[in-house]
Amino acid sequence: MKKQSLTILAMVCWMAGQAQFTLKIAGGEVKTTGDAQVVLKNANWQNNATFTATGGEVALTGDAASPSIGGTSETTFYHLEIDKTAGTAQLGQAAAVEYELRMTAGHLDLNGHDLTLGNTNGQIAGEKESSRIIGPNGGEIIKTVPLDAPSAANPGNIGLEITSTENLGSTEIRRGHEPQDILGLEGIERHFTITPANNAGLDASVRFLYFDGELNGLTEAELEPWRYDGANWTNYPATDSDPAANWVETANIDAFSTWTLGQGAVKINPKILLQGPFAAGLMNDDLRSASLLPASEPYTALGFTQVGGGGETVSPGVFAVTGNDAIVDWVFLELRDKNSPSTVVRTKPALLQRDGDVVDMDGTSAVKFPGLAADEYFLAVRHRNHLGIRTAAALALSIAASSYDFSSSLSQAWDNPAITSNDAMVDLGGSYGLFRADVNANGSVNVLDFILTKNQSTPNQSGVYLGTDVNLNGSVNVLDFILTKNQSTPNKSAHLD
Ligand SMILES: [Ca+2]
Ligand SMILES: [Ca+2]
Numbered sequence: 292m293k294k295q296s297l298t299i300l301a302m303v304c305w306m307a308g309q310a311q312f313t314l315k316i317a318g319g320e321v322k323t324t325g326d327a328q329v330v331l332k333n334a335n336w337q338n339n340a341t342f343t344a345t346g347g348e349v350a351l352t353g354d355a356a357s358p359s360i361g362g363t364s365e366t367t368f369y370h371l372e373i374d375k376t377a378g379t380a381q382l383g384q385a386a387a388v389e390y391e392l393r394m395t396a397g398h399l400d401l402n403g404h405d406l407t408l409g410n411t412n413g414q415i416a417g418e419k420e421s422s423r424i425i426g427p428n429g430g431e432i433i434k435t436v437p438l439d440a441p442s443a444a445n446p447g448n449i450g451l452e453i454t455s456t457e458n459l460g461s462t463e464i465r466r467g468h469e470p471q472d473i474l475g476l477e478g479i480e481r482h483f484t485i486t487p488a489n490n491a492g493l494d495a496s497v498r499f500l501y502f503d504g505e506l507n508g509l510t511e512a513e514l515e516p517w518r519y520d521g522a523n524w525t526n527y528p529a530t531d532s533d534p535a536a537n538w539v540e541t542a543n544i545d546a547f548s549t550w551t552l553g554q555g556a557v558k559i560n561p562k563i564l565l566q567g568p569f570a571a572g573l574m575n576d577d578l579r580s581a582s583l584l585p586a587s588e589p590y591t592a593l594g595f596t597q598v599g600g601g602g603e604t605v606s607p608g609v610f611a612v613t614g615n616d617a618i619v620d621w622v623f624l625e626l627r628d629k630n631s632p633s634t635v636v637r638t639k640p641a642l643l644q645r646d647g648d649v650v651d652m653d654g655t656s657a658v659k660f661p662g663l664a665a666d667e668y669f670l671a672v673r674h675r676n677h678l679g680i681r682t683a684a685a686l687a688l689s690i691a692a693s694s695y696d697f698s699s700s701l702s703q704a705w706d707n708p709a710i711t712s713n714d715a716m717v718d719l720g721g722s723y724g725l726f727r728a729d730v731n732a733n734g735s736v737n738v739l740d741f742i743l744t745k746n747q748s749t750p751n752q753s754g755v756y757l758g759t760d761v762n763l764n765g766s767v768n769v770l771d772f773i774l775t776k777n778q779s780t781p782n783k784s785a786h787l788d
């Protein structure tokens with residue numbers, strides 16, 4: 292192998308710093324070619340002029356605390372090796388590596404500066420738990436690469452594997468290490484911003500790689516992917532993961548943006564029935580079939596107090612589903628403190644299917660409470676014109692969805708001994724449901740509800756989404772009036788606290 296030496300065409304000087312030496316390119320041009328190797332043992336790299344590398348390597352070695360790569364000029368290295376027995380190398384200026392950033396020993400702290408990997412061959416090599424790129428003060432590793440139908444492509448070994456049948460075109464991937472704030476809880480110390488030229492209809496899947504040192508105190512087995520689109524965080528289910536090998540996968544990604552891994556969402560799959568729309572085993576979906584269901588949750592506007600929920604919307608396709616899983620209406624879930632069931636910890640508007648399943652905004656999956664720690668919670672279910680209910684016992688909830696069927700027996704709902712006028716739920720003929728006709732949603736059915744329904748049914752109204760539509764058929768008429776009158780004789784109250 293032909294050995295070439297460092298070509299020095301300029302003024303290079305060693306300067307004694309406070310604790311270390313500095314190799315300073317003060318003027319002109321310095322080149323490395325071939326196999327030339329510049330070893331900076333406990334020494335800083337300061338490029339204030341021009342450095343050109345068509346080969347060769349610069350290695351940061353030694354055991355001093357923080358040799359840095361800096362200077363007024365950005366340096367593009369050919370090979371850059373971090374091989375420190377102690378201490379962390381750090382950037383004091385943006386830099387690039389044309390071929391290989393070799394992590395042999397010790398960390399490289401980006402220290403608020405970007406490190407660009409060469410488009411053609413630039414890659415990270417040998418990154419591991421004990422020798423990795425970190426960036427608590429910001430800075431990103433950047434790799435840009437064309438991706439056409441990638442299969443587990445990990446460009447530049449940046450740390451995520453992308454699979455898609457589509458042509459993404461030129462794709463920029465940026466990896467940063469400051470934890471992202473996901474709805475009040477921090478994610479791991481690694482995030483990616485992925486910007487493909489073609490960023491729609493990708494149907495992509497991704498495997499996110501990480502190091503245990505980046506977990507930021509989170510429970511590894513509960514990590515799930517989160518996407519930030521510039522406005523909202525969305526929790527993507529982990530389709531597979533391996534805490535020993537340090538990766539989490541997700542799929543069904545239509546478009547990329549910023550991604551990280553964070554605490555998963557507490558999930559529950561409740562089942563309830565509503566008296567009024569319920570008949571012969573199913574509830575009617577007249578509001579949906581008449582296109583009367585609002586696309587945004589109605590509860591905030593109705594005065595229901597939100598804690599962490601609110602503003603949920605559904606895509607139109609969700610209300611196009613027919614059959615047993617067609618959507619009847621919006622419902623309102625509350626998770627309450629296990630030691631104080633009158634204290635609401637978190638709320639979430641959700642959707643009710645005809646067969647009683649309460650589901651999340653996609654119309655099918657368990658209701659998610661994002662970023663909430665696994666714990667025991669009382670579950671309350673309320674509806675805009677029915678008497679709400681809650682569980683008698685706190686339920687152990689986690690990211691593994693659990694089911695709770697209120698409809699199977701009366702004892703599934705808490706019985707408030709102070710209320711003797713009515714049970715917590717109404718007997719619907721072997722199954723149990725929420726009492727209808729609390730049309731003003733104040734927790735009791737009485738003459739006020741009756742008057743409201745009487746007023747709004749004189750004259751009749753049709754094609755409406757109103758609390759006075761007691762049987763949820765889209766019309767307010769004499770039938771709703773009679774149903775409310777009967778229900779309010781005697782008055783009834785919700786078994787909620
Ligand atoms: Ca691990
Ligand atoms: Ca169902």
Ligand SMILES: [Ca+2]
Binds near residue numbers: 728730731732733735
């Ligand atoms: Ca009422």
Ligand SMILES: [Ca+2]
Binds near residue numbers: 762764
């Ligand atoms: Ca009606």
